[in-house]
Amino acid sequence: MSAVLDPPARPRWRWPSAAWRRPATVWALGSLLLLLTIAWSAGRGAYAIDAQLLPGIVWRAATGQGDGSTAALVFAHIRLPRLLLGLAAGAGLGVAGALMQGLFRNPLADPGLIGVSSGAALAAGVAIVLGAQFWPGLPRGIGSWPLILAAFAGGLTVTMLIYLLAQTSGGTHVALMLLAGVAVNALAGAGIGYLSYVATDEQLRSLQFWLLGSLGGARWGTVLPVLLFSALTVLLGLALARTLNALALGEAQAVLLGVPIEAHKRWCILGTALAVGAVTAATGMVGFIGLVAPHMVRLTFGPDHRLVVPGSALLGAVLVLIADSLARTVAAPAELPLGVLTATLGAPFFLFLLRGMRSRLPT
Amino acid sequence: MSDPMACPGALALNDAGVRVGAAVLLDGVTARCHPGRVTALLGPNGAGKTTLLHLLAGLTRPSRGQVLLGGRPLARWPTAQLARTRAMMAQHSALAFDFRVEEVVALGRHPHRRQPSRQEAHIVPAALALADVAHLVGRRFGSLSGGEQARVQLARVMAQLWEPVTDAAGQPLTRWLLLDEPIAALDWSHQMRLMDTVRRWSHAQHAGVIAIVHDLNIALRYADDALVLAHGRVAAQGPCATTLTPALIQRVWDVQCQPVDLGDGVARLMA
Numbered sequence: 013m014s015a016v017l018d019p020p021a022r023p024r025w026r027w028p029s030a031a032w033r034r035p036a037t038v039w040a041l042g043s044l045l046l047l048l049t050i051a052w053s054a055g056r057g058a059y060a061i062d063a064q065l066l067p068g069i070v071w072r073a074a075t076g077q078g079d080g081s082t083a084a085l086v087f088a089h090i091r092l093p094r095l096l097l098g099l100a101a102g103a104g105l106g107v108a109g110a111l112m113q114g115l116f117r118n119p120l121a122d123p124g125l126i127g128v129s130s131g132a133a134l135a136a137g138v139a140i141v142l143g144a145q146f147w148p149g150l151p152r153g154i155g156s157w158p159l160i161l162a163a164f165a166g167g168l169t170v171t172m173l174i175y176l177l178a179q180t181s182g183g184t185h186v187a188l189m190l191l192a193g194v195a196v197n198a199l200a201g202a203g204i205g206y207l208s209y210v211a212t213d214e215q216l217r218s219l220q221f222w223l224l225g226s227l228g229g230a231r232w233g234t235v236l237p238v239l240l241f242s243a244l245t246v247l248l249g250l251a252l253a254r255t256l257n258a259l260a261l262g263e264a265q266a267v268l269l270g271v272p273i274e275a276h277k278r279w280c281i282l283g284t285a286l287a288v289g290a291v292t293a294a295t296g297m298v299g300f301i302g303l304v305a306p307h308m309v310r311l312t313f314g315p316d317h318r319l320v321v322p323g324s325a326l327l328g329a330v331l332v333l334i335a336d337s338l339a340r341t342v343a344a345p346a347e348l349p350l351g352v353l354t355a356t357l358g359a360p361f362f363l364f365l366l367r368g369m370r371s372r373l374p375t
Numbered sequence: 376m377s378d379p380m381a382c383p384g385a386l387a388l389n390d391a392g393v394r395v396g397a398a399v400l401l402d403g404v405t406a407r408c409h410p411g412r413v414t415a416l417l418g419p420n421g422a423g424k425t426t427l428l429h430l431l432a433g434l435t436r437p438s439r440g441q442v443l444l445g446g447r448p449l450a451r452w453p454t455a456q457l458a459r460t461r462a463m464m465a466q467h468s469a470l471a472f473d474f475r476v477e478e479v480v481a482l483g484r485h486p487h488r489r490q491p492s493r494q495e496a497h498i499v500p501a502a503l504a505l506a507d508v509a510h511l512v513g514r515r516f517g518s519l520s521g522g523e524q525a526r527v528q529l530a531r532v533m534a535q536l537w538e539p540v541t542d543a544a545g546q547p548l549t550r551w552l553l554l555d556e557p558i559a560a561l562d563w564s565h566q567m568r569l570m571d572t573v574r575r576w577s578h579a580q581h582a583g584v585i586a587i588v589h590d591l592n593i594a595l596r597y598a599d600d601a602l603v604l605a606h607g608r609v610a611a612q613g614p615c616a617t618t619l620t621p622a623l624i625q626r627v628w629d630v631q632c633q634p635v636d637l638g639d640g641v642a643r644l645m646a
Contacts, residue, residue: 114471117471118471119471119472254485254488257474257482257485258482258485259471260470260471260472260474260482261468261470261479261482262465262468262469262471264429264434264463264465265463265465267433267434268432268433268434268458268461268462268463269458269482269483269485269486269535270454270455270457270458270459270485270486271485272454310472314473314474314475314478315472315473315474315478316474316478
């Protein structure tokens with residue numbers, strides 16, 4: 013059928029062109045950015061390590077010939093675990109955000125905003141305070157296994173609760189999801205408030221730590237479980253990337269495309285809770301990384317989850333490392349809580365997103 | 376064609392009913408659609424057309440009766456195989472994230488990722504051209520008009536069903552394309568173009584097409600068979616020309632009309 017008018021001109025060439033929009037580009041650019049960030053932040057802190065000494069320290073530590081200098085000790089026992097915890101936390105939260113947004117079919121779903129983090133923190137708080145009365149012998153240190161388990165259970169409960177509440181036949185109800193998050197956050201805040209009355213002074217410091225979020229608790233023992241669970245969630249996210257793409261068409265179309273939807277939804281919820289639970293147990297509530305990282309990747313590379321998942325992991329790590337470097341240097345020798353910093357940077361970003369979405373959200 | 380044994384890939388309903396709470400959406404529907412033919416699914420608003428399409432797609436389970444594909448209950452077919460042989464274009468398509476046009480169409484190839492076609496790289500561009508949306512490549516889906524979005528969705532379902540598919544034993548499988556009001560948002564030219572495209576495709580590839588349409592003249596011109604629903608029941612079924620009579624239209628739609636013959640062999644109705 014011939015049209016009367018000539019077809020419109022071909023669309024303008026835009027970066028990134030299709031050839032660049034592939035996982036390899038994301039991995040390469042993201043890894044480069046991450047390496048630069050690590051190099052930049054490794055020397056910063058209450059005890060600054062001269063950037064010129066760093067390669068030597070890393071080399072001697074890697075080859076097993078410790079030089080016993082203060083700089084080397086600070087690096088091996090304080091700075092390096094902290095960098096790795098930041099990396100694991102950022103990657104875990106970034107991927108958890110991408111998974112939630114894919115599952116809820118909504119770019120505003122963030123583990124912090126809808127209460128997964130605070131649910132995990134409340135459960136961890138309960139484990140700290142009440143666990144001391146019922147199970148005095150259990151380890152309750154930051155990042156210990158009982159805390160991770162408790163935080164995981166808390167995160168899982170909240171994710172399922174919100175999903176069941178906000179899910180309608182036509183998709184996820186955005187307003188319900190965000191309002192349910194408001195309620196869960198308030199409830200968790202109240203719960204932590206109650207706990208603070210029955211807590212001892214030492215427990216109170218732990219609770220405070222949970223509310224504000226910090227990488228200050230980084231020890232080798234806390235880092236490894238978080239690294240493990242974040243890595244698992246990243247792998248899960250990569251495996252689910254195609255599913256999340258199909259899910260963007262709607263649940264019915266995903267079923268028609270042969271996606272085993274119920275099983276994959278459960279994996280999404282489990283992965284989110286696992287990463288957020290482990291990260292929260294070791295760092296407390298660090299908000300907005302799961303919102304900002306996937307969003308920036310989408311703005312750069314488009315919404316294909318095969319790019320968004322690895323991009324969110326790498327960019328999430330970069331963002332947490334930068335924020336933590338600022339947290340430990342801005343008010344040195346005192347330390348700002350990391351969660352305070354990410355919220356300061358993330359909340360305006362969220363408001364900015366809301367402004368852009370004003371026309372598209374139902375009234 | 377009415378002999379069930381002659382059509383191994385037929386999609387049929389056997390006394391099927393759908394009930395949601397106290398509401399009966401479909402009741403005792405017995406119908407059969409044949410591959411290689413375009414079936415127009417017709418009826419007034421609320422007659423149960425979309426419910427019936429969802430039943431045939433396997434998205435809704437019948438609360439009574441059966442949905443049969445090739446004589447076998449639909450639920451007993453492997454989902455992965457169904458995904459390669461059956462596609463549905465929904466009435467409304469909201470996309471959660473703003474994919475580009477070509478990415479949306481490429482999602483149609485998702486079920487084929489384990490057994491890609493030899494022509495895999497050519498399928499998406501060909502489907503884009505078939506649906507007349509090749510010039511929209513690079514655009515965000517959300518920035519398109521409703522009609523353009525519908526055509527992109529058509530390209531996606533065509534990509535999903537692009538090539539003949541065989542089962543594990545090498546037997547060819549019938550492909551089914553289910554369209555829920557595919558032309559509702561289209562301009563006049565694209566309405567005819569889309570219907571013409573799916574009609575040719577169905578005849579040439581011996582694939583089945585079931586399309587919900589409201590325009591009876593479109594049905595008369597492009598569909599082979601008609602399946603008319605009213606109040607959740609089958610009001611009539613059979614070849615369009617003999618089924619869509621003024622008497623039936625009066626009974627189902629309460630509209631008086633008469634056939635018009637312009638001497639070109641195309642049946643038309645005028646209200």
